[in-house]
Amino acid sequence: MVRRPLGNHLHGADTLLVTSETAQTPPLPTPSESLRALVAAARFVLFDFDGPVCRLFAGHRAEQVAAEQVRWLEERGLRGLLTAEELTEPDPQSVLRAVAARHPKSDLVAELEERLTQQELKAVATAWPTPYADPLIRTWRATGVPLAITTNNSAKAARGYLEGRGLAECFSPHFYGRTEDLRLLKPDPHCLRRALNALGAEPSAALMIGDTPTDLRAAERAGVSFLGYARNEDSEGRLREAGAEHLVSTLQPLLELVRGRRSS
Structure with missing residues (x-):
């Protein structure tokens, strides 16, 4: 197993784990206080699709x-x-x-x-699930937090993938993807605003999880807090350069925080 620190933004002891969810469980990273604060403040969560939820083109390049x-x-x-x-x-x-x-x-x-x-x-x-994404989605929804997909991919593809994983009900009917007007793709905040309006959510009560600078820009323009998922050094570098304040390299510490929130 290879473990690589991803810097000292939000995650402190968070690490990139080159392993599978089915491998022997490593010691849990300790979530930072800023990550705890983001989770505690999130009353609504908006997920980008390709990246934080899965690698859509893992098999079909x-x-x-x-x-x-x-x-x-x-x-x-x-x-x-x-x-x-x-x-x-x-x-x-x-x-x-x-x-x-x-x-x-x-x-x-x-x-x-x-x-x-x-x-x-x-x-x-042939898409690959992002490690810890499935239980994170189920657990977060079980706490009563409404979830939505906000993606530049087709909403049909996002729904199809999540139906195959038994996760569509965690989001339904809130799938907001590419429209006929391609000027409204992120970084335009159109899909985020659609989600917020449908959820009846104030932007300040929402958190977006994305993996690209366009996700960050859309969140900023929508007034939504942003957590960057950086699965490798390239992704980390792009997000840092774009000015992302909060980064994690694995969803594992996020899952542990949400599990603790559910227990409490």
Whole structure:
């Protein structure tokens, strides 16, 4: 087992555990006071999907999906819509954004978005659950805290994955994902505000858990507290550079705090 400290932001003794949930249980990290405060203040919790809940493209790789999008455009003589850098972009969301920026609300964008949705639905079958996410979701909901999904992925894909894990009822009906207007993707706070309005939640009473700077920016613009999930050094670096104050490298200490909250 390899254990690596992730710095001294929120987590203090939190560590990145290169192991599985089924492996021998290591000593529990000690949650910091700031993490305790975030959990104690959270009356509503908004989860990003791909990252804090699962790795959607673990088996159906995002790079392959992006390449398929580019091929589809090339077959229609639309290669010129993308820059040289965008033609090799490994993130299918970025390819979609690039086309949408040049042809907003067009039939082309609608069809490309639907193709991405179908690829995300296909990826659900081979997605990897984020360690400790399943019990964290169940336990948090059992404390009476309403949960919502706020994602740039398709809400259909998020719901499909969570139904397969027996977790959809923990969120239902609060799945807020990509809309036809791609200008409203995070960092725009649109999906967070939809969730807050539907939940009847004041922003100051909500916590978002995300893993990208766009999640952080959306939370800031919505007035919602933010906890960054940094599963590796690259993710940690991006979140730190964006100014994230609170980071964890594993959901384990968060789960322990929520379990303690439920017991009390």
